Amino acid sequence: DAPVVPGLAAAGNALNGKTYTVPAGTKVLLSLKSGDNTKTARPGDGVYLVSTFPVIVGSHVLIPSGVYVQGVIDKVERPGRIKGRARLLMHFTTMIFPNGQVIGIPGTVDNLPGSSGPSVKGDEGTIEQASNKGRDAGNVAKGGMIGATGGVIGGAASGHPGVGALGGGLAGMAGGLVYTLLTRGDEIVIPEGTSLEMVMQRPLGLTASQLDGIN
Numbered sequence: 752d753a754p755v756v757p758g759l760a761a762a763g764n765a766l767n768g769k770t771y772t773v774p775a776g777t778k779v780l781l782s783l784k785s786g787d788n789t790k791t792a793r794p795g796d797g798v799y800l801v802s803t804f805p806v807i808v809g810s811h812v813l814i815p816s817g818v819y820v821q822g823v824i825d826k827v828e829r830p831g832r833i834k835g836r837a838r839l840l841m842h843f844t845t846m847i848f849p850n851g852q853v854i855g856i857p858g859t860v861d862n863l864p865g866s867s868g869p870s871v872k873g874d875e876g877t878i879e880q881a882s883n884k885g886r887d888a889g890n891v892a893k894g895g896m897i898g899a900t901g902g903v904i905g906g907a908a909s910g911h912p913g914v915g916a917l918g919g920g921l922a923g924m925a926g927g928l929v930y931t932l933l934t935r936g937d938e939i940v941i942p943e944g945t946s947l948e949m950v951m952q953r954p955l956g957l958t959a960s961q962l963d964g965i966n
Contacts, residue, residue, distance in 0.1 A: 802818040821847070839878040
């Protein structure tokens with residue numbers, strides 16, 4: 752019998768036009784290898800990740816775990832002082848398979864599994880920070896309580912505790928409101944090791960030679 756040469760069958764299939772397809776909408780779980788945040792990130796910065804769970808189509812592993820994924824940051828919006836949440840937009844461009852094959856991909860962020868802060872909004876995969884409304888209301892209320900307490904003390908000393916409480920409360924609320932307006936909202940911070948789910952926007956065709964040594 753003729754000796755079996757590793758990869759020969761796969762190469763033969765590739766020459767015969769054998770291809771495999773990762774369907775549009777397929778999700779790939781990734782882990783971030785370099786942290787990102789809206790305070791320091793700039794459009795054009797690179798994003799580096801690695802796949803953490805294999806993608807199986809039929810009986811074939813088409814994207815194994817351990818595939819390196821490269822992407823790029825498209826847009827960065829820092830949070831405003833009066834309104835506006837932090838936003839971060841990125842897309843994925845390239846996969847590097849363990850066998851050295853480099854493949855262009857049409858991927859965007861679909862989800863941040865387990866995140867208690869930023870979430871993904873819209874079809875483009877924009878990462879958006881959670882609202883600060885609860886914290887802002889708390890700052891104003893806290894300012895009112897502190898002001899009212901100070902007003903009672905001052906009013907009692909002058910013989911008009913009720914007037915002092917009212918004036919102090921209004922002043923405190925105004926101070927809390929000013930503090931809220933001068934304070935930026937939360938930045939988006941995505942630490943190294945964060946899980947991201949990438950979704951394929953279009954079908955991805957792979958040849959047998961690109962998958963050589965994977966299955």
